Amino acid sequence: MADTSVRTPGEKCPTCGQPSPSKESKTETGRFKAGLEDVVAGTSSVCLVDGIEGRLLYRGYNIVDLAEQSTFSEVAYLLWYGRLPGKKEFAQFDKTFRSYVELPEETGMILRLFPRAATPMEVLRTAVSSLGHYDPDSGNTAHDASLRKAMRLTARIGSIVTAHERLRQGLEPIKPVPGESIAYNFLYTLKGEKPEPLFVKILDLCLILHADHEWNASTFAARVTAATMSDMYSSVTSAIGTLKGPLHGGANEAVMKVLLEIGEVGKAKEWVKDALARKVKIPGFGHRVYKTEDPRATVLRKYAEQLGKHTGQSKWYEISRLVDQEMLEYTQREGKKIYPNVDFYSASVYYTMGIPTQLFTPIFAVSRISGWTAHILEQWENNRLIRPRAEYTGPLRLPYVPIDQRG
Ligand code: ACO
Numbered sequence: 025m026a027d028t029s030v031r032t033p034g035e036k037c038p039t040c041g042q043p044s045p046s047k048e049s050k051t052e053t054g055r056f057k058a059g060l061e062d063v064v065a066g067t068s069s070v071c072l073v074d075g076i077e078g079r080l081l082y083r084g085y086n087i088v089d090l091a092e093q094s095t096f097s098e099v100a101y102l103l104w105y106g107r108l109p110g111k112k113e114f115a116q117f118d119k120t121f122r123s124y125v126e127l128p129e130e131t132g133m134i135l136r137l138f139p140r141a142a143t144p145m146e147v148l149r150t151a152v153s154s155l156g157h158y159d160p161d162s163g164n165t166a167h168d169a170s171l172r173k174a175m176r177l178t179a180r181i182g183s184i185v186t187a188h189e190r191l192r193q194g195l196e197p198i199k200p201v202p203g204e205s206i207a208y209n210f211l212y213t214l215k216g217e218k219p220e221p222l223f224v225k226i227l228d229l230c231l232i233l234h235a236d237h238e239w240n241a242s243t244f245a246a247r248v249t250a251a252t253m254s255d256m257y258s259s260v261t262s263a264i265g266t267l268k269g270p271l272h273g274g275a276n277e278a279v280m281k282v283l284l285e286i287g288e289v290g291k292a293k294e295w296v297k298d299a300l301a302r303k304v305k306i307p308g309f310g311h312r313v314y315k316t317e318d319p320r321a322t323v324l325r326k327y328a329e330q331l332g333k334h335t336g337q338s339k340w341y342e343i344s345r346l347v348d349q350e351m352l353e354y355t356q357r358e359g360k361k362i363y364p365n366v367d368f369y370s371a372s373v374y375y376t377m378g379i380p381t382q383l384f385t386p387i388f389a390v391s392r393i394s395g396w397t398a399h400i401l402e403q404w405e406n407n408r409l410i411r412p413r414a415e416y417t418g419p420l421r422l423p424y425v426p427i428d429q430r431g
Contacts, residue, residue: 055415056415065244068238068399069083069106069402070083070103070236070395070398070399071083071103071236071237071395075313075315075316076315076316078314078318078322079319080237080319080320082099082102082103082235083102083103083106083107085108087319087320087323090232091229091232091233091323094232095228096205096207096231096394097122097205097206098118099231099394100121100175100235100394103235103395103398104171104174104175104394104397104401119203120175121175121179122203123202124175124179124180125180125182125183125200125201125202125204126183126199126200127155127180128158130157131155131158131180131184132197134150134151134154135151135187135197138188140192143382144188144189144382144383145264145268145389146268148181148185148188148386149264149265149268152177152184152257152260153258155176156255156256156258159176161173162255165255167401167404170400170404171401173256173397174256177256177257177260177393177397178206181393182209182210182213182390185383185386186209186213186214189214189382189383190213190214195216197213198212198213198216205224206231206390207224207225207231210227210387210390211227214379214383222330226327226330226331227377227387230373230374230387231390232391233324233366233370234366234388235391235392235394235395236392236394236398236399237395238313240272241266241269242263242264242266242272242273242396243263243392243396243399244266245262245263245265246260246262246263246396246399246400247259247403248262248410249261249262250399250403250404251408251409252409253404253407256400259400260393260396260397260400263389263392264389267388267389268385273367273385273392274385275367276308276367276368276371276374276384277371277381277384278307279308279367279370279371280375281307281381282295282306282308282347283347283371283372283375286347288343289339289346292342292343292346293349293350296346296347296350296351296354297350300351300355306347307367307368308367308368308369308371309362309364310362310363310365314365317363318363318366321364321365321369324368324370325345325348325364325369327369328341328372331376331377332372332376337376340372340376341369341372344369344372348368351363370387374387
């Protein structure tokens with residue numbers, strides 16, 4: 025007997041009034057795209073991801089130039105203010121920015137309460153949310169107060185990550201040095217010793233490369249929350265929860281697991297062939313927007329090699345390079361080229377610097393928070409609630425049967 029509760033092909037959609045899709049095209053009706061792929065959901069002047077040319081611009085500046093010549097602090101200024109600062113204003117800004125690095129005492133105490141099994145991203149989500157209670161501008165929604173909140177959040181998030189990591193290792197957290205950069209303090213408060221200048225430079229560069237990426241999943245989550253006129257801390261907390269997933273920020277940790285599993289340079293190519301033959305998705309490859317190589321991967325490849333040479337530990341770079349080459353050759357033969365994304369070379373870079381793999385995704389957050397907050401500020405400049413529709417595909421005419429008459 026025909027099921028009369030569901031819509032029949034051609035019958036009008038109860039959501040939009042358009043005719044229903046035929047049975048064969050149940051998920052692609054021409055009115056929506058699965059995963060919102062390529063859907064332009066709004067306007068923004070923060071960042072351009074040019075997936076065809078493989079270009080990434082922050083406020084009009086190419087990330088390759090910023091990575092080579094700028095600093096994370098200056099890039100954060102650029103994202104928040106929409107322009108590069110003059111020398112004097114930057115000196116003032118940077119001094120204030122760096123002075124925010126220390127955590128409120130209460131957040132330090134909260135970090136001691138998490139169970140051992142709590143992962144760094146879970147802890148980050150909760151601890152960042154807690155920072156909102158101790159921000160003197162908490163209830164102040166004026167633009168300059170929101171900028172101060174963006175600065176405090178961005179300066180402090182790394183301190184949460186390293187303090188919790190030390191507690192996990194049974195060590196006491198170390199106070200950051202207020203006059204130093206985010207990258208310096210991340211390494212210093214993680215290891216408890218003055219970091220090597222090359223490590224600081226390369227970590228700072230990684231923070232620049234991860235700072236923004238248009239309306240990626242976590243930034244979109246932040247904007248959706250901000251668009252309800254909720255506060256900055258709630259918006260950033262939404263973003264952290266979204267970044268955590270393995271299809272987004274979680275991929276860099278998964279990359280390192282792959283490199284460790286391969287283990288030896290001589291096994292890299294075979295491992296890739298085997299994985300692809302089994303239709304396994306290799307972390308650190310592919311991208312929704314880039315149809316060519318992710319420009320961030322191009323920059324990171326160079327620094328992964330430099331770091332390998334500097335430390336005498338080239339193995340992880342060499343395995344990565346072979347995986348990268350084999351992946352391109354194999355997928356090219358299949359008629360689709362799959363390139364590395366930003367997560368791929370960042371894994372060997374962090375590992376070579378002695379950063380624990382569980383901290384790879386949190387480092388992504390330490391950088392991306394500058395972009396999230398820039399987007400939140402932009403959302404509030406011209407806000408409209410973000411509330412899309414869903415095409416209803418469920419039943420329509422189910423008769424209600426009282427519970428005492430059901431089996
Ligand atoms: N390994 C092997 N094949 C891949 C990979 C990969 N990493 N990525 C894509 N492909 C193949 C797919 O199998 C598919 O092939 P098919 O058309 O023959 O079925 C084709 O390329 C398209 O892939 P989709 O998964 O449909 O692409 P989508 O845009 O939905 O997904 C994503 C993009 C999620 C990034 C995907 O490439 C992936 O899962 N990559 C691995 C995880 C990862 O690295 N994530 C980090 C992304 S960057 C970031 O968030 C910072």
